[in-house]
Amino acid sequence: MFRKIKKENIVKIVEKLMKDYDVVAPVRNEKRFVFEKIKNPEKIVLDYDSTILPPKKFLLPSPEIMIRFDNDKITIPENNKKTIFFGIHPCDMNAINLLDKVEYDEYKDDYYIKKRENSVFVCVDCTKANEYCFCESMGSDKPEGYDVLLTDIGDYYFVETGSRKGEELVENGFFENVDKNEKIERKKNCKRKMNIENFDKILKQKFDDKIWEQLGDKCLGCGSCSFVCPTCYCYSVKDIVDLSLKKGERRRVWDSCLLVDFAKVAGGHNFREKRSARVKQRMYHKELYFFEKYNYSACVGCGRCIRECPVGIDVTDVISKIRGD
Amino acid sequence: MNIDIHHVTRVEGHGNLVVDVKNKKIKVEFQINEGTRLFEAFLRNRRYDEVTHLASRICAICSMSHTMSSLKSIENAMGIMVSEQTEKLRELAILGEHIQSHALHMYCLSLPDYFGFDSIISMSNKYLDEAKNGLMIKKLGNEIAETVAGRAVHQISAVVNGFTKIPSKEQMNKVLRHLKELRPSVLKTVELFSSLDYPDFERKTEYIALKKDDEYALYDGNIASSDGWNADVREWEGYATEQIVEYSNAKQGIRNGHGYMTGPLARINLNFDRLSGSTKDTMKEYGIRFPSYNPFHSNVARSIEVLHCFDTAINIIENNSFKKEKNECRIKVGDGYGANEAPRGTLYYHYKIDRKGIVTYANILTPTAQNLRNLEEDVNLFLKKILDSSKEKIIHNLEMLVRAYDPCISCSVH
Amino acid sequence: MKPGVGIFGFTGCAGCQLEILNLEDILLDLPSVVDIINFRMAKSENLDGPLDISFVEGSIMKYQVGELKKIRKNSKILVAIGSCACYGGVQYLQNFIEKPWKIVYNDKKMKYASPDTKSLSSYVKVDYSLPGCPIDKEEFVDFLKSVLLGRKPKMKSYPICVECKLRENDCLLEKGTICLGPVTVAGCNSKCPNNNYACEGCRGPVEEANISSQAELMKEKGIDPVDLIRRFRMFTSGAKEFQEAKA
Amino acid sequence: MENSYIPNSAVINEVRNLTYDTKLFKLQFKDKNIQKNFDYKPGQFVEIGVFGYGEAPISITSSPSTKDYFELCIKNMGNVTNKLHQMKKNDMVYVRGPYGNSFPFDEVKNKDILFVAGGIGLAPLRSLINEMLAHRNEFGKIQALYGARTPEDMIFTDELEEWSKRIKVLTTVDKGDFRWKGNVGVVGTLLTNIKAETENAVAFVCGPPIMIKFVIQDIVKLGFRDENIITTLERKMQCGIGKCGHCNIGGKYVCTDGPVFTYKQIKELPEALQ
Ligand SMILES: Cc1cc2nc3c(=O)[nH]c(=O)nc-3n(C[C@H](O)[C@H](O)[C@H](O)COP(=O)(O)OP(=O)(O)OC[C@H]3O[C@@H](n4cnc5c(N)ncnc54)[C@H](O)[C@@H]3O)c2cc1C
Ligand code: SF4
């Protein structure tokens, strides 16, 4: 279904949606952007470059309560609130599609799936690629799996629906009909590129390359790269009790393979003792292991890890170096 | 008779009260054996924008005051005039500190004496409401400090020429709501502390506090004395000196060879007519009159100050809105002086800053150090009065007198 | 049997003890799970021991060593609380100043004088350390619960940035300030960066702190090496890693 | 939809000390139906938890033919395991599973079987050994080698005794004491004491990472083919169901794709034998 909506009507439509949904959308935060549960729709900024944390902060929140326990009684926190993700970029939408692969695998992640299925995704095509993103190289500039897609066409957003949910959403007065054949051009605007041709084979050969030692010397072990990555999903579980020691909750929090303890087991053995092995693990998991398991690279080229790494470790640069480009 | 109260409890820090009575001659030493920290030495060679966070570590309970006096002294040296908003926020922060510190003292350190318990925890078995009230007031004091300056103990966001972060409207409104909700508990506090049975003891001394024409001076003012003089903060070192005594790691403040008192009692004695109108009304209602020359009445003064702080804080929040401001500043050579009223009395800073912004000299007069000599003089006289009691009772009474000063020993040994 | 707890203070600002008293919401419930046997700052009836857990604040002057050893002897578990106890604290800075005793006390010989201050572990075995200037009270409570449960308390092994990133603060390194978040152990919920103020490393170095990489980065950003070294010398200048930091 | 993270309560029926730091727990789900339908295969594990402490992956050591209970052999290593060690008969724990793949069973019928176990690694193999012994005539020659650090560290000594009546069992310790009269040396040294047919044979190797690494090398030298060397990998796990990411090696998750792997598979996995 195709429609269009006047830009000034965005605030009104969000106001309306807020009656039935939690609306999550990008807003300005100091100099950057973040996704936030909207209280004031005026604050929404749709022509943003990228948010600090990706939408996973709502779908896989940290911390997330998994179980509440009180002596022998267990309860599972219920949250059936419907959420609209309003204004997420194609890369982030594609990242959610990738998270689906993990969370809907052999075992289902009930918490994720409940939220996922209670969500509506209104994508907005990206107009402001920053200097870090390379989604075109990863093929994730083309949005998939959205319910509604907005594309900036001047005073209007061009509206495409991708699902039944999306169609229901645009069936109201704010959306205007469009010429059936009106076509829109998507601007290609990524400045950064990454050559992924044969990268699986190349990565396999470069497992013992000296570049990993160099990166290991540089990496601060801060995990920022994985926390901001829209497809990094690793977590740790923690039991928290109150002073009675009998009552409490089991929570999960984001973890990162860059952190010292990630692969350390009881007794002290660390399966990834060296920082170089940890830097390598993240890149390999993104670019190769995920591919081996699910046939997709786990990187959507959003560029957040590059932007956020304090010491400038840059996956596109690493790949081009090991390619010998 | 020999009395050695080793490590006085329910005060902050380490001090022994040693008293020697021979032929009616009494020798009193408040031996402060807190480890020496030498702040005035290591603050040297630090940059102007580092010293404040270091200086706040002189004392946790009144870290906010150290923050403010330090900042004011730097700004004074570098010729920086802060914005009105910054002044308001700082004042609010100081109010928060007074609320917190006074509540801590009154309920956790002092009240157990009057109710016959060893701590607020044991006291709460019988006086749960009072204990809870006290803790809630204290918590709100901390909340104000945290909201305005980032953390209750050792502030974060208060920096030279402003704040790195301004509290949001929602945060401020929350504080306001809590202030209003808790005000009745403060009235109860005034009622409680004005009705306690304080030891009957008076000694008139010199009272010193900041003074301002139009308001009850806490954040700012001139230095003024009950002896009638009034001086700019810059001149303070000419009025009072610090003496090194061999038995105490804290220096003692001296004026004309005698001790003087600073702190809540001194402030109220000097400035009670500048308390907020509603506070004065409450005093009238409960028949509370100042000046008083009984050091134990410091507790009454504290309770009144808490009420005054509540009303002033409400007033500040209701009448101001706060926005982001620039807080850059230019380095300038200079001598700077800063003072404010910490919960225990006037706190004074003096820095010299060189052209690179490096501190080359630091002198800090803390309230407790200033009070120590006066405290010894009080102990001396008080002891004469109670000399006939049992030793146990004497010890207990002397401890109560020490506590009435709410000494902050780490401040005194900085 | 409830475990017996002692809370002691040596040389410091009493901020860590105060943070315990700042647990207003649960302070009065604590006696239901522990016996507070010694807490001189808050209590007038105090026993030396025996103690299951002692929390010790402050750095140690020579004349305090005996007292500290006594506490150690009386305690099953001894926990250093705060950066003074863990690293010597801010007063450790006197070691970097020439003749500090002359500056402050005009070289006068005094009864309790001892111009020398060290961490607890310089004198006794420390079982656990809760760093921070001051400690984080939530972390303290977590620690206490762990001990009560018989769970081995786990110190965090990741840096402040982890907590900071989750709060989506604008990274202060980008603004060209010296933020020690990447090399400082987490546990305060990135309080300073949350306030738009760069981490001063008050909690001390994190496991595997990559100090040379951060120093390299600061150099690239045009930070004066002297400023960087000073930053490493704030509240945990007694920590080996920070002391050895070269610009 | 079932929430995969919600455990079922199980009661401790019996706790037996196997060594100073290892105990055998006999467990039974509180809900009889769950217990009845609790089907597992040797090699699989469960996540056992105690609220307030967390969960730990533990191999099921009983053999599937035991229907009304299951057994876990647990070494005291950290928080959860320590808490479990303090628990007694009738205490309640929380269990989810079974998880993971399993040892090949039907596939290795009629073959000679060599077991090599080190330390706690005997626990998962015990399930398989007992299952094979229950179907003894369907397998060829079975031999079991077991090594522990010291005599005090040996688990299931009574069963080793029992087994030795039916199959060849050799034991060794890294470090003996004055009472120990048996072999001394790492378990790999026992391989020189046995005669093993390697053509139609399968070796099962289970133990600490370092032991696995060396024993596999020895077994390869004996002539076993890579696909006939079967082992288990150990990695940190928080979920057991392929979500938390901790046990990732290459394109695999130890929890769902393993923990059982052939050496052939392992060779394809980077840093598997770390
Ligand atoms: C597939 C598999 C089967 C196992 N079977 C057994 C067995 O039969 N008997 C036995 O005694 N031990 C077994 N282990 C090891 C056992 O899981 C750990 O000793 C245990 O998790 C330690 O938990 P803890 O809470 O006591 O230790 P802590 O150090 O407190 O660990 C905290 C958490 O980290 C994770 N963790 C720590 N160490 C390990 C580890 N080695 N493996 C996986 N996760 C870990 C767990 O989630 C654990 O709860 C097995 C491990 C795996 C992966
Ligand atoms: S690996 Fe980096 S660029 Fe790729 S999706 Fe993750 S954060 Fe974005």
Ligand code: SF4
């Ligand atoms: S963001 Fe950079 S420094 Fe931090 S863990 Fe990732 S690679 Fe290392």
Ligand code: SF4
């Ligand atoms: S601001 Fe500091 S603590 Fe936060 S991410 Fe940046 S370096 Fe780390």
